Amino acid sequence: MFLSDLSIKQPVLATMLAVSLVTLGLFSYRQLSIDQFPDVEIPVLTVETQYPGASPETVEREVTKRIEEALNTISGVRHIESATTESRSMVAVELHLGVRIANAQQDAQAKINAIRADFPKEMKEPVIQRIDFAALPIVSIAVESATADIKTLSSVAEKVIKKRIETVSGVGQVTLVGLARREIQILLDPNKVKAYGLTYGQVSAALQRENMDVPAGKLEQGQRQPLVRVAGKFRSLDAFDRLVVAFRNSSPIYLPAIARIVDGVEERRSASLINGRSGLSLDVVKQSGANTVEVADALEQAIRSINSELPPHIRLRKVVDNSTFIRESVEDVQVTLLLGGLLTVLIVFLFLNSWRSTLITGLALPVSVISTFIVMKALGFTLNILTLMGLSLAIGLLIDDAIVVRENIVRHMQAGADHFSAAREATAEIGLAVMATTFTIIAVFVPVAFMRGIIGRFFFQFGITVGFAVLVSLYVSFTLDPMLSSRWYDPAADPLVPRAWFGRLLNRLNRQVDRLQQVLATTLGWSLSHRWAVMVLAVAAVASSFLIFGKLGSEFMPSADPGQFQVAYKAAPGISLERSAEIAREMESEIRRNPAVAYTYTTIGGTAGKPINEGTIFIRLTPRKTRKHYKLLTAEVRQAIARFRAVRASIEEAGNVGGDVKPIQISLRGSDFERLVPLSEQIMAAAKQVAGAADVDTSEEAPQAEVRIAVNREAAGDLGLDLATVASTVRGLVAGEVVSQFEDRDGDSYDVRLRVERQSRARAADLLGLDLPAQGGRALVPASQVTRLETGTAPSKIRRRDLMREVRISASTAGRSLGEVVGDIQRRAAGLAVPPGYHIDYTGDTEIMMESFGYAMQSLVLGIVLIYAILASQFRSFLQPFALMLSLPLSLLGVAGMLYLVRDTLNMMSMIGIILLMGLVTKNAILVVDFANTQRREGLSRRDALIRAARVRLRPILMTTLAMIFGMLPLAFEIGAGAEFRAPMARAVIGGLITSTVLTLIVVPVVYTYLDDAGARFVRWWTKENAAPAGSIARPH
Structure with missing residues (x-):
C-alpha cells in the first residue's frame, strides 16, 4: 500500500507527520473551551x-x-x-x-x-x-447580613457588588433578585387634595414641570461658547418640600400640604431567601462562547476580593454554581478516558506478550485522541460531556486498526519473514479489510452527526469527533505501525526466543487461545454440516431480542445525579410577597430536616416573569459519598412537602428557569375554555391513577378576586368625563405612576411615584371616594357619581397554544420510565369523549423522545445502507455483504439482555450505542470473510477456507473485541459525576459485542455458504438463459 510503503521507506517523514499532529493537537487543546453540553442555538x-x-x-x-x-x-x-x-x-x-x-x-x-x-x-x-438556552445563570451569589435591612443591602448590591461582578472577565449579564430599589413616593391624601380643589393630573404635572434641567442653548463669546442650562433638578429630598403645586387666592400650595413624601423602596415583586433568611441574590450569565469553568473561577476570586472590602456585617456567598457539575463531569470523563486507554493497552499486552508490540500498537491512542483536538478547535467545538464521551467510547476503536495490522505483521514474522518484509507484506495483505472496517465505523457516525432535530444538533460534535479520531487511527495504523515494525525488531515475535517468568505465563494464556481456536474450528465444522440448526438458532436469537426490548422502559435521556434539585411551588393567587415568603420558609425548614440537604436557596417571583405567589427552592445536597442517590432523596422531599396542602409543589431538575419543566406535558386545546376545564380534570384524574406518575398538576390556577369599576357613560358624559380619563385617573391613584426622576448627589437616578395613601386604597369601597376631574378639570366629582363597583373573579393566568386556549397537565415520573407512564396515561385517556375541534397533544420530553427516536432510526437505516455500499465495493459482490451484515441483528440480543439485566431504559444514549454497534460488529465478519476469500483464491475449498479464516482471525477478533469492551468498562460502571447519563451507551455496546462476537463466528460463515450457493445457481441460470443456441451464428456467404 502506498502509505505503508512510503512510511517504511521514509521513516523520518512518517515520524515528523505524527509529531506535527500531536503538537497541533496539544496547542488546540489548550484553547478549547469547557462546557457541559455543546452550544446549540434553538430558534x-x-x-x-x-x-x-x-x-x-x-x-x-x-x-x-x-x-x-x-x-x-x-x-x-x-x-x-x-x-x-x-x-x-x-x-x-x-x-x-x-x-x-x-x-x-x-x-x-x-x-x-x-x-x-x-x-x-x-x-x-x-x-x-x-431565547439563548446557553444564557442561563451559571452562578448565583447571595448577599447576606444579620443586621442590615433590605434597603441597605439593595443599595450596596446595586451600587457596588453588581458593578464589580459585571467587570469580571467573561460575565455577560448580572440580574438582581429580591431587590428593594430606592423610590421616592408621593402619597396623596384624597381629602386634602379635594379641599384645595386639586386634581391628580395637576399634582402630576407640577412634579414633572418643577423637577427638570432644561438646556437653553449657548452664549456667543467669540472663541468661547459656554452652554446655558436652567437648573431645576431636585438634588435633595428637601426640594420636594418647597415644590409649589398650585396657587389658591394668590397663596402657594406646597406639596407637603396635600401629600406625604417618603424616601422608601419600590413595591417588591421578588424575594430571595438563603436558609430561610431574607437577602438578595445575583444571577450571573456568562458571555456567549465564554468558558463556564473559567468564568466561575474568576467569580470565586471576585467574591473573595469584594468580601474583603465590604462592611463586616455584609457577606457574599456562592449558593448555586453550575460549573461544579460541569467540572466534575468533564474531569471524570477524562479519567474514564485514561482508564479505558490503560485497560485497552493491557489487553493488547496480554495477547501480544511483548512490550515493544504493545508500544507500537498503543501509539495509535495518544496520536488519534490528541490529533482530534485539531478538528475540534477548527470547528469551534468545546470540551463537553458528549465530545469527551465520544473519545471515551472510541478508545477501543482507535486501537482496533493498529491491533489488526500489528497482529498480522507478527504472524508473518512468526512464519519466517524478516521484520522489513513482514511489515510491508502484512500491511498490504490486511490493508483493504482494515479500510473497510474503518469506513463502516465512519458510515454510522456520519448519519449520527447529521441527524435532524434538536438531538441532531447536540450529537453533531459527538459524531464528527469520533469520525475524525477513527480516521487518524487508520492513518497511524498505515504509517507509524508498519514503519516502527520494520525498523524496531521485536525479539518476542520469535517463538524460539526464551522468555522470562511473566512471558512464560502469558504464553500459557496464548496457548488457551490456541485451544479456543481448535474448539472454534470443530464447532464451525459441525455448523457447516448442520446449517439449518444454526439458522434456527440465529432466528431465535433475533426474536428473543425483540421480546426483551418490549419489556424495557423508555425515556428521552437517562438522568444523572447532579447533587442538587429544586422544588417549584405555587401558592394561592393574590397573596402578598410577605405571605409567599413565609410559606417558602416553612417549606425550607421542613426540607432542611433531611440530613442529606446541605442548604436551601429560594427565589420568589421576579425571574422569568413569575408572579409573587410562585417560587423555587433550590436544594444543594451533601457530597455523594455521604448520602443516598438523589432519586431516593427527591422521593423523601416529595413526601416531606406533601403536608403543605394549600401549596401546589413539584420536584424539578435544578437550573431550569421559567415554565413547567416536568417531563410529562399534556396539552389540551380548544376554543371554549369552559369545556377545556372539565376535560382537563378527567385527564388529571386518570393520570393520578397511573403508577409512577408523580406531581400531577394543571396549568389552570384558582381565579383571582377582581373588583370591576363599571362606568355610567351617560352620567359621565353629562359631566364632561370620558372612559379614558376615568381609567387613567383611577390607575394613577391606585397603581401609582412614575411621574419624575430624582437624582442624588452621587448621580444615581430613582423613580418618583405618585399615588394615594395605602389606607385610601385598601378596600373596594375606597375607590368610590376618589375624586375625578370633570368639565375639563374645572370641577371634581366623586367616582361614586359616575361609577359602580362589581366584584367577581378573573383568571390569574391564561395559556394559549397555536392560537387556541390551552390547559396543560404536567407530571413527573417516580419508579417507572417516561414511556411506561405516558403509555398508561394514553390508554386511560383514550376512552374520554373529546369534542370535535379539541385536541390532546403529548408534548415536552414525550414529544422530543418520539421525534428523536425517529431521527435515530433514520440514521440507523442510513448507516446500514452506507455499510452495505462499502462492503459491496470491498467484496465486489451484491450478495456477500448480506452475510456480513447479519452480525447487526445478532448483536441486538446482547444489547437487550444487558439493558434488561442492569435495569436501564431504551433512551437516546442507548440508541446511539446501538447505532455505534452497527459499525463495530461488521468488523469481525469483514476480517473472517476477507481472509476466507483470499484462501479460496489460493485454492482452498470453501469449507476449509471458512474454518481456516475463523481460526486465524480469532486472535485479532478477540483482541479488538476485548480492547473495545475493556475500554468502555469505566463508562459502563458509572464512575464519576454524571456517569448515569453516559453508562447506557457503553452498556449497549458491550452487550452487543459479546453476543455478536460469539454468534458472528458461527452464523456468518453458514449464511455465507447459503448466499454463495445462491450466487452460483444464479450464475448458472444467467449463463444458460443468455447462451446462444448452437449454429445460430450465420455464416458469411
Missing part, C-alpha cells in the same frame, strides 16, 4: 409586553391575540405559545430548525410595528428577544 423568539393595571383577560384580548395573529404569518413558525397574566403578555414563537433566527426577529419586529396603532395607548413597547 425561539419571545415577545414580552407590559400593559400596566390590565387584567389577564384584557391583556389577552387587547395584546396577546393580536401579537399571536401577527407572528403566525412569519415563515417557519412551528408553534406559538403564550402566557398572559396581570399587566403582562409573553408570547413565545418556536421556529423550525434551519430558520435564520436573525431574519425571523426582523420579520417579527416588522409585523408588530405594522399593528402598533391597534394596541392600547397605555401599553408599553413590546420587547422581542431571542
